[in-house]
Amino acid sequence: MAGDTYPGAATPIGRTAWLLLATRLVRSVWQGALVVDFALYLHALRWSAVAISAVLAAALLVGAVLTMLLGPLSDRFGRRRFLLVYDAAQGLAAAVAFLTAAPWPLAAAAVVGGFGRGGNGSAGPFAPVEQAWLAQCVPAARRGMIYSLNAALGFVGMAAGAVLAGLPSWTGGAAPEAAAYRPLFALTAILSVVTFALVAAAHDSESAPRPPAPGSAPGSGPVSTDDDAAERRRENGLVGRLVLANLLNGAGLGLSGPLVTYWFALRFHHGPSAIGLMMAVGFLLAGAASLLTGWLGRWLGIVRAVVAMRTLGLLLLVALPFAKTFAVAGVLYVARTVLNRGTTGARSALNVSIVRPSRRGFSSAASNVALQIPRAIGPVLAGLMYESGFLALPFLAAAVFQTGYLWVYDRTFRNVTLR
Template sequence: MSMPTESLPRPARRAHETWPVAVKLIMGARFGRSVGQGALVVGFSLYLHALNWSAAAIGAVLSAGLLLGVVLTLLIGPASDRLGRKQFLLAYEGVLILSALLALASSATWVLTLGAVLGGFGRGANGAAGPFGPLEQAWLAQDLPSAQRSRVFSLNSTLGFFGMALGALLAGLPALWGGLLPGALAYRPLFVLPLMGSAIGLALIWRAPDAKHTRPKPPPAASATATPESDTEIQSVEGNTHRAMPHAPSAHAEKTHDLAHSATHAEENRLLWRLGLANSLNGLGIGLVAPLMAYWFLRRFNHGPATIGPALAASFVLAAVGAQFAQRFVPRYGVVRTVVGMRGVGLLLMVLTPFMPVFILAAGFWAVRAAFNQGTLGVRQALTMGLTRQHRQGLAATVNNVSIQVPRAIGPAIAGLMLHQGWLTAPFILAAGFQLAYLIAYQRFFGGMDKPGS
């Protein structure tokens, strides 16, 4: 079965390369959003701990936020292909602004729970728009040639990682003003960062053009040899002397085209099912460790934001570096070999992290792991956008997001219970098993699609 035209991302040609205006504005919004996310990845769980929340309660509230995000993604993601993405992302930025304002004003349980559930406090998403991340991905890919996707998505991830690193560094500030704002109160000014980031994102998204793409129809002049790729773009018949035909297509030609379209549709569905299965394993592996990493450093080594912030900032910087290396490896090795190779190294480093005897070694292993693990995010997103034709990219992004986020949402609740019992190594070992299974599935499902150097 042949793949759609945009099967896998190809290396971008930088000469005379132009990107749609929306691409630049969306990436700018992601950077602004990521600074606030980075600050709260470090500060939010530490803030809740300072407010005497238990590990189980912290894990549960993070899981609740992820689960609501999945529901919103399912409800809104597919509709974005018909209705456009802009209004949904504007609404999301508005919710983040409101959540940050409430958190600045109060430490009440309902306020922080609402912020975690609706505003994504503490989860981190590399600057992505939470449950509306699939809309953002589809908007980026909407008018972007497939040859540019790997580079654009890698750069988009890189900007998110750098923003997260900046936010994580700023999360160390409570240690400086602890004398003026004692105890848990020292963490509250951190909510200024997501407030400002979302305000910037709101302004940039407001300016971004969003063309609505509906499912294209084949032109009247379609020939009997029409291929599945013929409906990847809206084609104009008027004035096209090369494709104009004097007579309407025969019933045989229409039937042939319908069969080709059905075959392509079925192949896309098969690939999306495979993507969902592999991602579910990945999501479980991520959710068991990453959302509570700052809290784990606190429990394991009794460190605070002054050292945890820079440690996680280093991991985000190295993830950004890894993203750039990944997109350079793709032309030579292909997407799948790049992902499996890099994440295999990251898996080994993650397993070693909880066995390190001192904070600096554990933080170092975790940071270097990020370069190999999170650095593949952009090229994986580019592959996802190439699994379907353009009018189904919103669906592809939704499948990609939901299949990761549902199992990921379970992870913090399980890990919180483990940490509450003092099992500080168990989440890493369990996560490693799921991530190893993910790499095996990813290679098996998509290895045959790799075309290095294409």
């Protein structure tokens, strides 16, 4: 089928793939808790909207720089060592945030830990490494479904974490003091130790360093024949158009995503318990939608499934800021979460399936960098709009960028054969 053609047999996946899936599930629990509570925690510490958005933006920018370096490097030096560094850094950052609320150490920990960015259990700037590692463990014929399962497990963990985000309200009432949020960082540190152990137990079959061939760039694969050069040019063209699509996607996500819990608090004056429960429902349903997308991808093709779901999500994005009550806004947000996040696994599968195996880290890194740079700028602009009283404008601007993303994504990849 156009846009969803895979070579290879549907062979079973091995122990390493299951360990990576388990890592995703565990990591997503603390991410789900902090995506709800981190901005609310800073708000309880009396940080301004601009200060909150600046920390989130700095974390995303640092992540983008690391992503740019790590994806191609992992193609040469293997995957596991990079993920071990990531989980160790997460545990250290969480310990710092648990021990102090002083602005500068907390901001530094947030940048290192990527607190509040969500991620659905992915390894932050190390996500291209993780995606490429999973790809080498899963045959192409099963990749769309396994990546959808991977995303679904992340959403289940995010839902559990979002429920745990109600902890400050359970102990501190509807408007909890800042100290009530800090046990969540202890949870993050503990879970980071668990994910470190899971990654350490996984086998990396491409762990031996591989020097680049003469005349090739990191992640670009060997240059040996005219056929290789022509194939590389074709792949570079696809990756370039994926970068363009994700620049537009990242701009929309940055304007509408990182400060959404802050927006709910400003607009409807609800605390972490109500907001967390709403987001938990959205994450759970998004997990189911991710599995559905895996099935739809085999029937319609990955690209058609993604475009159909994201188009419906776009309509809900436009409606969200005009909701009159928390209940209506919550329903719109949950439905949009299901439609947008439910495509995560399918989109990740496409990112690593438009190039040869030797360039998967490169392709995934380019895709993620393109997504993260505008996503880092978006929260700052949204924070300025919120402080100026324009609570609907970030969502409407995001809708414009999302429209452009869908147009480019559909035109580029609808008829591409995936590897």
